[in-house]
Amino acid sequence: MAVTETVAAASARDQTRERAAEFLISRHRYGWPEALPWLIAIACYFVFPDRMTFGSQVLVMIMFALSLDLILGYAGIVTLGHAAFFGIGAYVVALGALRLGWSEPISGIVAAGLVAGLAGAVVGWFILRYRGLTLLMLTIAFAATLQESGNLRSDITGGYDGLPGLTFDPLLGYFDYDLYGHTNYLYALVVLAIVFYFVRRIVYSPFGQALTGIRENVRRMYAIGSPVHLRLVTVYAVSAAIAGVAGALFTQTNAYVTLTVFDFDYSAKVMVMLILGGTGRLYGAFIGAVVYLIMEDNLSKLSPTFWQFGIGLLLVLAVLFARRGLLGLLEDAPWRKRKKP
Amino acid sequence: MSHVATIAVSILFDGLAYAMFLFITSVGLSVTMGLMGFVNLAHGAFAMAGGYFVVSLTRSLGLGFVPSLVVGSTAVGLISIPFERYLYRRLYKSTDLEQVLLTIGLAFMSIAVFTYFYGPIPKSVPLPDWLEGDVNLGFRAFPSYRAFLIVLGAALISVLWYAFEKTNIGAKIRAAVDNRRMAESVGINVDRLFTLTFALGSGLAALGGALAIQLFGLTPSFAVLYLVLFLIVVAVGGLGSLKGTLLAALVIGIIDTGGKYAFPVAGNLFIYAITVIVLLIRPAGFYGRD
Numbered sequence: 001m002a003v004t005e006t007v008a009a010a011s012a013r014d015q016t017r018e019r020a021a022e023f024l025i026s027r028h029r030y031g032w033p034e035a036l037p038w039l040i041a042i043a044c045y046f047v048f049p050d051r052m053t054f055g056s057q058v059l060v061m062i063m064f065a066l067s068l069d070l071i072l073g074y075a076g077i078v079t080l081g082h083a084a085f086f087g088i089g090a091y092v093v094a095l096g097a098l099r100l101g102w103s104e105p106i107s108g109i110v111a112a113g114l115v116a117g118l119a120g121a122v123v124g125w126f127i128l129r130y131r132g133l134t135l136l137m138l139t140i141a142f143a144a145t146l147q148e149s150g151n152l153r154s155d156i157t158g159g160y161d162g163l164p165g166l167t168f169d170p171l172l173g174y175f176d177y178d179l180y181g182h183t184n185y186l187y188a189l190v191v192l193a194i195v196f197y198f199v200r201r202i203v204y205s206p207f208g209q210a211l212t213g214i215r216e217n218v219r220r221m222y223a224i225g226s227p228v229h230l231r232l233v234t235v236y237a238v239s240a241a242i243a244g245v246a247g248a249l250f251t252q253t254n255a256y257v258t259l260t261v262f263d264f265d266y267s268a269k270v271m272v273m274l275i276l277g278g279t280g281r282l283y284g285a286f287i288g289a290v291v292y293l294i295m296e297d298n299l300s301k302l303s304p305t306f307w308q309f310g311i312g313l314l315l316v317l318a319v320l321f322a323r324r325g326l327l328g329l330l331e332d333a334p335w336r337k338r339k340k341p
Numbered sequence: 342m343s344h345v346a347t348i349a350v351s352i353l354f355d356g357l358a359y360a361m362f363l364f365i366t367s368v369g370l371s372v373t374m375g376l377m378g379f380v381n382l383a384h385g386a387f388a389m390a391g392g393y394f395v396v397s398l399t400r401s402l403g404l405g406f407v408p409s410l411v412v413g414s415t416a417v418g419l420i421s422i423p424f425e426r427y428l429y430r431r432l433y434k435s436t437d438l439e440q441v442l443l444t445i446g447l448a449f450m451s452i453a454v455f456t457y458f459y460g461p462i463p464k465s466v467p468l469p470d471w472l473e474g475d476v477n478l479g480f481r482a483f484p485s486y487r488a489f490l491i492v493l494g495a496a497l498i499s500v501l502w503y504a505f506e507k508t509n510i511g512a513k514i515r516a517a518v519d520n521r522r523m524a525e526s527v528g529i530n531v532d533r534l535f536t537l538t539f540a541l542g543s544g545l546a547a548l549g550g551a552l553a554i555q556l557f558g559l560t561p562s563f564a565v566l567y568l569v570l571f572l573i574v575v576a577v578g579g580l581g582s583l584k585g586t587l588l589a590a591l592v593i594g595i596i597d598t599g600g601k602y603a604f605p606v607a608g609n610l611f612i613y614a615i616t617v618i619v620l621l622i623r624p625a626g627f628y629g630r631d
């Protein structure tokens with residue numbers, strides 16, 4: 001009798017465990033709708049061959065927003081200084097090409113990611129003990145310090161006038177850059193796909209679950225013995241590395257960089273994109289960056305003042321009525337509701 | 342007087358004037374953040390609004406500079422009340438992120454509105470004769486406007502200190518900053534208190550914004566450009582502390598003035614360096630509570 005009870009309990013436990021594993025694996029599985037953004041991106045290459053420079057900018061901003069989503073959307077770290085790491089990546093590549101003659105693009109991106117990631121680990125180790133206003137101020141101050149330091153040595157960085165006319169070697173020693181940015185677009189798309197695969201793995205891993213736990217209830221994570229600070233520093237470093245890669249791509253596709261990449265406005269802008277698309281949901285970065293940049297491109301031509309008012313109004317409305325972004329609205333749409341029991 | 346002493350006195354004087362501007366503009370932000378823990382990134386927008394109101398009052402209506410300061414800051418204080426009532430109040434219990442987004446959205450909108458009406462070109466105000474030129478203090482002459490700023494700042498500090506420490510309403514504010522729930526349970530209406538301090542803080546910010554025109558000029562980007570500075574003063578001083586805000590304003594004002602004198606290219610580097618060092622050692626600021 002006692003034995004059967006134990007067996008029943010054990011099998012029930014196994015079932016629960018299996019269900020949990022099944023849940024984690026099913027979240028991880030690729031669904032068909034996920035191919036859509038990539039197919040659209042490839043289609044754009046053929047449909048808008050003369051807008052490829054703009055297309056590369058969109059891809060770079062998607063990557064930057066994705067890096068922010070990792071810390072803001074998943075780990076709940078509120079930062080207004082993420083442009084710091086984007087700028088570090090941008091300048092690693094620019095200074096490497098100009099001062100050291102290191103103009104091989106792919107190794108440049110890797111180096112930019114490593115340097116930005118290292119910076120993220122060091123800075124994160126210091127600042128991630130704090131939350132709220134203190135953390136917000138430290139992130140702003142860090143980005144601003146980098147910008148001012150860069151301006152202090154404008155003989156090296158080119159200051160606000162920037163470093164124009166950067167040249168990079170042909171991609172893989174074979175694909176040269178054309179005037180219309182076709183190579184750049186495909187190059188940025190491939191890098192984005194690799195980065196996205198990596199971020200997706202992180203988000204659906206147990207590590208990603210731990211991050212969500214920290215965001216939702218940090219006290220409980222301490223209570224179950226999760227190394228909270230280490231987890232936060234790790235994800236901050238990874239996010240910084242991705243932002244660095246995005247920055248490096250930015251420099252390479254523009255062949256130009258100025259200290260404005262460290263601007264407060266820039267950090268705020270990428271956050272707006274992410275919020276617009278929806279945080280903590282991977283494809284929010286895609287929708288947000290695309291919608292924001294296309295609107296900016298069209299509306300700011302009409303009137304920059306009007307555009308700025310619009311983006312402010314969008315933010316206010318998003319906070320009051322659509323806290324989970326455009327993707328959240330899409331999920332709440334009436335035709336989706338009927339499917340759910 | 343020796344050369345070094347002359348420079349030191351100049352730095353101290355200019356730094357003090359700068360610190361008074363920082364204090365007047367930031368003190369309201371500090372108290373409202375201390376009361377509600379609300380991250381208000383639109384504070385700089387109220388300061389900018391004050392500046393533009395004073396420009397219009399002096400230039401278009403021909404009102405004197407000092408009366409315009411009074412009218413402009415009172416107007417902004419009153420205008421801020423509906424914002425607090427109908428927008429801010431909905432987000433007191435929300436996350437930092439939502440407060441940041443709402444208020445930065447408001448800041449962007451205000452920049453656009455003021456660019457539309459006033460244009461992007463820097464504005465100035467006409468000063469009365471007694472604020473132009475220098476004032477002689479016996480041992481040397483100082484710019485009158487900065488002297489006025491210091492005297493005005495000192496007067497406001499005295500008034501605020503008295504109101505904060507000696508009056509009934511000040512005691513209520515201090516109680517609510519210390520422990521909001523306890524204050525509410527002894528019958529203090531914290532909501533009304535907050536509306537009052539919010540309006541007062543926005544009015545003071547508007548005064549600061551108007552006073553800043555003569556120092557830095559006024560463009561619509563003021564709302565975001567100096568916002569970081571106000572937030573730094575608040576964070577370094579400690580939320581909800583009058584003493585802390587004053588100390589932070591003095592430290593930042595004087596060190597930044599000295600730093601800019603010695604290394605003009607360094608820009609705001611000294612301010613950011615102080616911020617990082619202070620916050621890493623004392624995360625809650627000089628007089629903040631953990």
